[in-house]
Amino acid sequence: MSETRESILRQASILFWRHGYRGTSTRQIAASVGVTQPALFHFFKSKQAIAENLLAVSLDETLVKARAALAAPGSPAERLHAYVYDDLLAIHSGAIPLAGAHASDFVHEPGFEAWAAKLGELADILQALVAEGIAAGEFVAIDPVVAEAMIAGITISHMNLNTLGLATSPEEAARQGADFILRGLRVATS
Amino acid sequence: MSETRESILRQASILFWRHGYRGTSTRQIAASVGVTQPALFHFFKSKQAIAENLLAVSLDETLVKARAALAAPGSPAERLHAYVYDDLLAIHSGAIPLAGAHASDFVHEPGFEAWAAKLGELADILQALVAEGIAAGEFVAIDPVVAEAMIAGITISHMNLNTLGLATSPEEAARQGADFILRGLRVATS
DNA sequence: GTCTATAGCGCGATAGAC
């Protein structure tokens, strides 16, 4: 991947995060990269293609890990903790800040239906994992829909932290996030 | 407040939430309300004024409660729990779905600086409350910046749940959210 | 691979009738 192409993705993600997809113009992206606006279209066929590339980086790998976590043997609590830790670590370690891909608004735009469906599958998997944990007596009685929404909100908050630039190490930030979620779900262990 | 005026706020909040501030046109808002586009400008002097009204409903009351929680006597854990429960209950009980006010993008637009400052003060207060809890030995050793970001992410997730329409009661949803956060922060109580 | 120039469209907001 060319340097300019990666710079476009990085700058677009930061701008989408701060100003939204529609609130970010291709002129602003180009100015951040240091080229003129039409030059973007040499690397991406449209503004939507830039956004889809960010979603792919952010979501495809996560979805593979979530499917594996649901199918794996072992305690639901341990599987959920390992999945969340891996996901947060990837967020804090990645070369491209990803907050622009989720905190933003474009998943519900026309033309992004496929990505909305992937987000829906991710939500279903995490709800199922939470429900397993409740059935196993590891998690408190909580609405899995509420729990999944809060996990997603926490994940986005870590994308925000990474985009802002965090003082702590990727491993420490991921650990704090994963431990927080698991303590939040776990029944008191006397 | 006239019925049309409240309908404008409600529909605008839902549209801002799904499509972002810039991704929502005044023509779309007007169509959802059932009037023509220029009719909006009889109730609000600009599109920005609609957004500011939503921010006021969402943020001003929250900020008052947060300041009171920081100044109140008593255990940091109990004060934080009471604050979060009240805030989530207001989110789930309000007449206007508020997700559009925070999940969206417009706080960083030019002209919204005052609202960005209020969000900053809210973040500072919650970080201070978390730090107090750590110092008191009630909370685990966690970066207060990370903890505050996660609490904010959870709060936004509850706005999303309310906008989507949740099966559980406002009280039950607020309790599940507040309990989750406090368990996530608390040291194990053996 | 990057530029200048521009086409074509949708936007927020205003004017003025009723």
Next chain:
DNA sequence: GTCTATCGCGCTATAGAC
């Protein structure tokens, strides 16, 4: 209080030179 008509602007994307 709501309408029709419209202005001026900024947007995405394309054409074509270098």
